[in-house]
Amino acid sequence: MAEKERVIITQGQYIASAVKKEQYPEKELPEIVCIGRSNVGKSSLINSLTRVKGLARVSSQPGKTQTINFYELGVRIADVKDRKSFYLVDLPGYGYAKTGKGNRKIWAKFIEEYLTTSPRLQFVCQLIDIRHEPMVSDVGMFRWLVERGIPVLVVATKADKIGKNAQNRQISIMRKVFGIAELSILPYSSLKNEGRSDLLDVIGDTLIQC
Structure with a gap:
């Protein structure tokens, strides 16, 4: 029995x-953010998490999301009397625009403003394709968030594309690249909804404390 x-x-x-x-x-709700490189699977994860088909538009064209998109989610948590609500916030993908290496700007000014000034931001889900080693832009974004005291949960997307042993190897590589041996990394498959309950538990624990 499940x-x-x-x-x-x-x-x-x-x-x-x-x-x-x-x-x-206008409504003041806790905010949980999704960020990642273009085509990492942010829209698919949002649709998987909410189980609302087509809530976030899935596109094969990189860089399609050009705005900060707010989705309001209602939540029921076991043993918690009152239902909770929060905003799941989808940020434009970084690392796609072809700019000079010397002064590469991986996110627009308005994204930086949001991340550094929102008083209700709880944590950021940084999505990284589990099949590949984190890129320079991934590491740059991670360090930028950490340096500003913004909590980060690394979510390794497209976990259904590789086996469990390969997942473990890739997670070890990610920890090595980020330089944090005990970094919490959550494998996620939007196709199979694997990792969904784990991510919802993190969200639930966060909302209880708000």
Whole structure:
């Protein structure tokens, strides 16, 4: 018999797209962010997590998301009386624009402003394709977030594409590249919803503390 999920998404809906503070949603809710390179599977993960088909548009064209997209999710947590709500925030993919190596800007000014000024940001899910070693832009983004005291959870996407042993090897490589031996990395498959309950548990624990 399948184990009952501790954290259940009860509803999910698109709320707003923004490129400046004035366009952020008025309702004050905790915010959990998804960020990653273009085509890493952010939209697929959002659709998998919410189980709302097509909530986030999946595109084969890199760099399609050009705005900060806010989705409001409702959550029921086992042994918690009141239901919780939060914003799942989808940021544009980084690392796609072809710019000079000397002064590569991997995210737009409005993304930097959001990440450094939002008072309700709880943590960032940094998505990285588990099949590949983290790229320079991945490492740069990770360090940028850590240096600013923004909590990061590395989510290794497309985990269904490789076997368990290969997953473990890739996670070891990621930890070595990031230079943190005990770095928490969560393998995720949007296709099979593997890792979904683990990510929901992290979200639930965060919301309980808000």
